[in-house]
């Protein structure tokens with residue numbers, strides 16, 4: 001079973017890399033992420049199968065993975081193959097109260113492919129998936145980690161403070177510089193994205209204005 005999971009997790013990482021290399025060289029953050037993936041120890045010696053864990057938002061996976069096939073059959077096929085062995089979690093300091101929305105936690109979840117809770121520990125690097133259900137607002141926050149999002153579904157709206165919200169379409173990337181305040185909103189469609197933090201992964205996001 002471990003062999004199969006090692007193979008499936010490796011295949012998902014390879015699929016993500018093969019898609020990212022096709023982005024134009026000047027796409028902000030993409031090359032940073034590819035370089036950091038290449039620096040990770042992704043050998044079988046460094047592989048750990050996490051305890052599978054689902055969150056309520058995982059109910060949105062079949063729909064979002066199916067939608068994402070248009071963006072990348074390779075990546076979404078690899079997600080589907082590994083889905084039953086993923087360890088999904090929520091940031092421990094997030095709640096409906098601090099996000100100021102009832103139902104937020106019911107429709108939000110993240111997982112790590114590479115990271116302390118993922119299939120490979122990672123060397124100050126994180127790569128994973130995030131789900132955000134429809135009609136939600138991930139409010140202004142910042143973190144030390146430079147962050148890439150790659151949208152497998154969309155569109156969404158996002159902003160970097162002090163700017164206003166802009167549309168980000170399906171298959172688009174978003175790059176947030178260290179400590180840049182940013183936010184996102186979903187519309188009618190649930191969001192599934194690939195995320196990566198290229199360093200400083202031990203510093204949790206700070207919500208602006210949270211009590």
Ligand SMILES: [Fe+2]
Nearest residue numbers: 147176182205
């Ligand atoms: Fe962020």
